[in-house]
Amino acid sequence: MARAANPNLKQQLADAATEIFATHGLAAARVSDITDRAGTSKGAFYLHFESKEAAYLEIARTFLDRLLSLLGCQGDVLCDPAAPDHLEREVAADREFMDFLWQHRRPLAMVLDGAVGTPYASMQDEFIDSVLRHMRSSIHLHQRTYPHLVNIIDPELAATMATGIVFMYARRIIREHRPPFAVEHLIAFRALLASGNSLVGELAASSATSVVPAHPAVGSSTP
Amino acid sequence: MARAANPNLKQQLADAATEIFATHGLAAARVSDITDRAGTSKGAFYLHFESKEAAYLEIARTFLDRLLSLLGCQGDVLCDPAAPDHLEREVAADREFMDFLWQHRRPLAMVLDGAVGTPYASMQDEFIDSVLRHMRSSIHLHQRTYPHLVNIIDPELAATMATGIVFMYARRIIREHRPPFAVEHLIAFRALLASGNSLVGELAASSATSVVPAHPAVGSSTP
DNA sequence: GCGGTCACTGACTGTCTGGTCATTGACTTT
DNA sequence: AAAGTCAATGACCAGACAGTCAGTGACCGC
Secondary structure (H helix, E strand, O other), rough: OOOOOOHHHHHHHHHHHHHHHHHHHHOOOHHHHHHHOOOOOOHHHHHHOHHHHHHHHHHHHHHHHHHHHHHHHHHHOOOOOOOOOOHHHHHHHHHHHHHHHOOHHHHHHHHHHHOOOOOOOOHHHHHHHHHHHHHHHHHHHHHOOOOOOHHHHOHHHHHHHHHHHHHHHHHHHHHHHOOOOOHHHHHHHHHHHHHHHHHHHHHHOOOOOOOOOHHHOOOOOOO | OOOOOOOOOOHHHHHHHHHHHHHHHHHHHHHHHHHHOOOHHHHHHHHHOOOOOHHHHHHHHHHHHHHHHHHHHHHHHHHOOOOOOOOOHHHHHHHHHHHHHOOHHHHHHHHHHHHOOOOOOHHHHHHHHHHHHHHHHHHHHHHHHOOOOOHOHHHHHHHHHHHHHHHHHHHHHHHHOOOOOOOOHHHHHHHHHHHHHHHHHHHHHOOOOHHHHHHHOOOOOOO
């Protein structure tokens, strides 16, 4: 054996690359920017990464896989809307998700902003699609808990709105570098759905005539 | 006088540049890509634009100014929520706005995706801020028309949700190159607000006990 | 403390592209 | 039709940067 490799070097390079990709984008990022920031040399970079593009791909993939894994786990935990602590679990899951985005705001910025004009531009779409799918299935579960929900709002609109809230949150943490108060927006949105459901329920109960048909689901958008 | 300049050349160059910037981003766009697409020479490009960056700035600025102008005009037209045709006007304004984004989807893509790592990256924020401001004032007007609205939803959350819907729409037209059915989502969202307002109103009327305090505005987020 | 291995270095190369400018030739004026 | 003007061209230049590789010396086993 000879001198041992620095076990942290690849991670240092990945961290530096994440920051540079997030602020400059893939095309404008210089490998020398990355190695300067990591306090190492260009040669070291190419010992650990095939190319600048390969480094981008590896870092972005790792981030997206973690995100998908988190959303997958949440889906498993929340799959039973009849559980007594389901609401608490859901709020906890939302907070965990928003916190995940906050903790990973640099790779998030990199994926959302960094790869225009490259074969990796589709990663932004992958992020949006993942969140949208997650929200669709989440809203689908809500429909079991809140029986009147389907009379109030088209599920696709609700999922789009929830995803839009997440996206607005993402843009804000990317820009302001601090967690905005808007963490609560997603939770508030869910509370709104619950509120709407119980309002319709109470109204149906207190009124002789069924009012529900007068308020059909708005925004039905199945093409 | 000598030979006359081609009066369309600058516009041809701007159109080509918009497309190239939208697909490649500012950093990765080549001036030769632009001139090839416009069917002209590099020299001609520099007769009309100071530099690649200046061309980006001019095109993006023109787009954003048109957007601001549209939103400003809409604000003027809609400032009287007591007008009898106010609802129709509002729906028309929303459709006009969504259609504007569709018609200008290439400069939109350019502004949203194209300028990471340059001094022009802030234009994406300018777009979001403009829409958010527009939605805030729009929701503010709703509060006069729908007196119970303030009991249902925090105005800031509502504005964020509306902006999120617009953003989701923008991302979709950029990706799919065809107007999604989601044009109706914004209009449906407004209908939802109206619906919620009348539900609370009906419930308050039909119930002896005031139910409204049981459903305070959710997501109050004034920091 | 010596020889061997290999992680790491950074000067160097080739390529790519933003921007320039001498030249061309289309069109006008006389 | 000759002279003059200037829009437009594209070969060229200079600088920047991705990626290479011969060299260095830190660390290991002996």
